[in-house]
Amino acid sequence: MDPKLGRMMLKEWVAIESDSVQPVPRFRRELFRMMAVAADTLQRLGARVTSVDMGSQQLPDGQSLPIPPVILAELGNDPTKGTVCFYGHLDVQPADQGDGWLTDPYVLTEVDGKLYGRGATDNKGPVLAWINAVSAFRALEQDLPVNIKFIIEGMEEAGSVALEELVEKEKNRFFSGVDYIVISDNLWISQRKPAITYGTRGNSYFTVEVKCRDQDFHSGTFGGILHEPMADLVALLGSLVDSSGHILVPGIYDEVAPLTEEEINTYKAIHLDLEEYRNSSRVEKFLFDTKEEILMHLWRYPSLSIHGIEGAFDEPGAKTVIPGQVIGKFSIRLVPHMNVSVVEKQVTRHLEDVFSTRNSSNKMVVSMTLGLHPWIANINDTQYLAAKRAIRTVFGTEPDMIRDGSTIPIAKMFQEIVHKSVVLIPLGAVDDGEHSQNEKINRWNYIEGTKLFAAFFLEMAQLH
Ligand SMILES: NCCCC(=O)N[C@@H](Cc1c[nH]cn1)C(=O)O
Ligand SMILES: [Zn+2]
């Protein structure tokens, strides 16, 4: 694969504003264009491509928006070879240059060997690295060592809308011949040391609405005589987690898997330069001071994050408003063996209890809008061994065996529905800034990642 061509394709893909988070028609059109471009790229590689119509999405405000198609693609159908299925997504998080991007987020820009652009690392770059690896075999006129399938979606950042139904439907068709599933949608925990990921946290996302009326108030005319919705909401949100990060919802830690000595040793074995980690994250001090505590609180303990308040006055200036209704948003990252519906009940009961102590005349409604399960794999499965060998070949080092604090919903779905081994092979560096301003992928990671995936095909062929 010519690196120039690989970079040009990434530039073309990053230029498509395939934002799935903001539910507006313009971005949906971009998503459809993105999926069409990817389908065409795979077809030109000789893949049999199906673009599956996913219907439409009903939004809470009554709007309906079309869901971009999911691409199912197949290369090779040799029954003597193993079949590796790669999952990726081509939608991105919102990006606005005014939010602190140093370059236009939709123009891939190289600075000091770093390729900046929304989706560069999450997840357009890695999807292209897989495609580049396949085209390298094509360019060398070599047979692919394994059969390859691609499932590529366009709604991951919005919670993989309707994907579970599709996986269920395709269980005995597209997935019937699949032996192994690979995902490259997370990052290493270092700048230069590659990693293999064997677990992710889940996520339960909540909204808590507090309503007095559906219009705002003047605080001079009403301030002092109202139960203010924002005051109720701030108290509710303030009751969720303490200043050391401990979640205050009763019972929430009950099902967390007990910590074993063997597990502690796995954290000890990981090389994490805390100084580098702090610097690359530009955080002066974390809640914890040791590598082991930091890894455990990212991977094997739940965490609660408060994300925002809809309806709050958040503009510059001094508007003297009392919002009439506000919606707080927070989520809890779940770990083995926490259960989504138990967590939903615990959180709802806790918020109801806190709200009742305020004797407020406002109405409170708690909803869990997303319930994504945690995932953990068996690291002795064949493809873990193949990935390790491929990393040794390309990078000349042993990988870090890591888990990920974020959520890749499809990993658990594949495990539960398709019953095949899933591995995450990340190729981005720790400071790539997924979801953040100035997201990038290092040119080195993109190129070595492409080699890694090609080496992985060869190792899979040997071990299958
Ligand atoms: N490093 C892995 C990136 C995957 C990712 O960011 N997933 C989202 C999925 C999600 C969870 N809740 C809503 N969407 C994440 O925030 O973890
Ligand atoms: Zn992603």
Ligand SMILES: [Zn+2]
């Ligand atoms: Zn993402």
